[in-house]
Amino acid sequence: MSDFPSSKYDRGKIFAKTGLSVGKNYAKHYLKNLRGSDEQRNSEFYNQTAQQIFSEFTKLRGTALKIAQSLSIDQGLLPDEFSEVMTQAQYSVPPINRSLIRSIIKRELGSYPEVLFESFDTEAIAAASIGQVHTARLKSGEKVAVKIQYPGVRDTIASDLGLAKSLFKRFIKNKEDLNEYFEEIESTLRLETDYIHEGETINRFHNRFSTDRFETPRWIKEYSTERVLTMSFLEGEHLREFLERDPSQEEKNAFGQKIWDFFHEQIRQSDEIHADTHPGNFLLTEDGKLGIIDFGCVKNFPDEFFIDYLLLLPTHLERDLDKIKTLYDRLGVLKGDPETNQTEKKYFEFCLNYGFTFAMPYENDTFNFGNPEYREMIRGYTKNAPIGNEARGNKHFLYSTRVHLGLYHFLMKLGATVETKKSRDIVEERIGEAIV
Incomplete structure (x- = not known):
């Protein structure tokens, strides 16, 4: 790809005809051009x-x-x-x-x-x-x-x-x-x-997710109020401590798979989403489970938004530009027609490429988040939006993006390779249930 495509949907046509490698090169090329702006x-x-x-x-x-x-x-x-x-x-x-x-x-x-x-x-x-x-x-x-x-x-x-x-x-x-x-x-x-609310949330997650893979604390109600929250203590290693002992790649992959699966298991159950994917809120317990320890920020996304957000994945993987544009319209990402408005065209092209980069882990059955090239692509897109400092998109993006990017950043710091086929199936099943 020595020449940068110039017509309004040429880039999307390339996506539709080629596989992951060309799509990745395209997104990288777009990012390189984007960084040529006076960002400093x-x-x-x-x-x-x-x-x-x-x-x-x-x-x-x-x-x-x-x-x-x-x-x-x-x-x-x-x-x-x-x-x-x-x-x-x-x-x-x-x-x-x-x-x-x-x-x-x-x-x-x-x-x-x-x-x-x-x-x-x-x-x-x-x-x-x-x-x-x-x-x-x-x-x-x-x-x-x-x-x-x-x-x-x-x-x-x-x-x-x-x-x-x-x-x-x-x-x-x-x-x-x-x-x-x-x-x-x-x-x-x-x-x-409201720590009473958080305590009740802790109990719900404990009932749903305390399994052979995940562990959550129990709320100690008699020692809690709206401003004091007492819960059982989970022993384990946080990400920093885990990495400091120089674990094997197999250990990194296993840790990464657990947090990846936890994220998608929440989608499968479709009730509440833990919306603070910060490394300090997760640990690897002594018996090898994923421990989740903070439930202050848990979101119930409206079905209308949540399904559209999930639909961004298959539409980008399929390079379906018409469906992508329709979703962007519904989600408030676009404020005009990219065919006639140069500002909206620029924004659409950026989101299209960023969306593809975001969907890449689901393209095949496994994905290596330790790939430095991918880390640089994600970092580049989050730091180089062509139309910055502007309130765009549904308000629920504030937390859905926080969850999803937090997951990616966690896995990139971990350098894990995870299996993604089952999670792609979970997303598709959840969409299918809602459409039916």
Whole structure:
């Protein structure tokens, strides 16, 4: 492919006539041309601005950081520099002090931790945007995890949303379209900061997914409130710890297969989707199961959106341009006709190529996520949207994309090769059930 196709659907015709290798080369060529644009022009300005916002939001803690993550990480709504800076919120929030922890537990559970528990570790094992986690032992001797919400987090959602909206509107086009994204974030945050709701979700996932392949904690209801959540503690290795011991390729593949299968098993059951595919939320248990440990962000996607989202896979694999365009219209990706509007044509071509790249793992029966060429393609498309900083697409993309890209990034860090035929069948069966 020495020449870049110029007519409006020439590239799609190439997809329809050729296999994976040509499609991959096409997508790579498109990306190379895309990167020829002046992508560094505002980088320094955006980075400095993002650092300033992150610094202020870290002081605020709570939902301000969650809002920034939701809008910036892998979504393309904000400049890429925001994504890189806001990712720090997963790791860089300092824990609150011990005396405040004791007073929160006293207020919420009626007694101080040393009275309620056989033991309670005042050093947090994790601290993030909404709360921090401590280990403890019940009087029965069972080890548990106790998640404690930062004071006033739920009360700051509305004000934080207003602050974030006023800041981010400076960088986002079509500001009138931004409100529905903020409404989606607000509704999700209100559930994510209700630990009773999360506890009930933990129990549902425990009943559905505690099998010979997956393990989830149990909710300890009597030691939980809306702001304190106690659950059974899962022992195991997180991704970083797993990789530090230099596992074999077979071990990497087995770990990767488990998280790949968990994602698609959720699609098969079609109820709820764990929407925070961050490495810190998954571990490999001592008996070789996939442990899932955080259920604050779990989504029930509307059937109408979810089926259209799933349909993106077979339509891209089949290179069916008419069906792809129809889906893009329904999902709000296009705002005009790419045949007559040059802006929409540019956006359509980008999404078409990115969609094909995204569908590549399903093309054959196995896929190697450790392939550095594929990692570079995914990274290139997420960082080089030709029409950036614009609110486009159904609001539910905020979390569906977060789930799917999070899965890919996990597997790429792991360097796993996974079997994908069964998962492709699951997607097709789920679509078929809905269409019938």
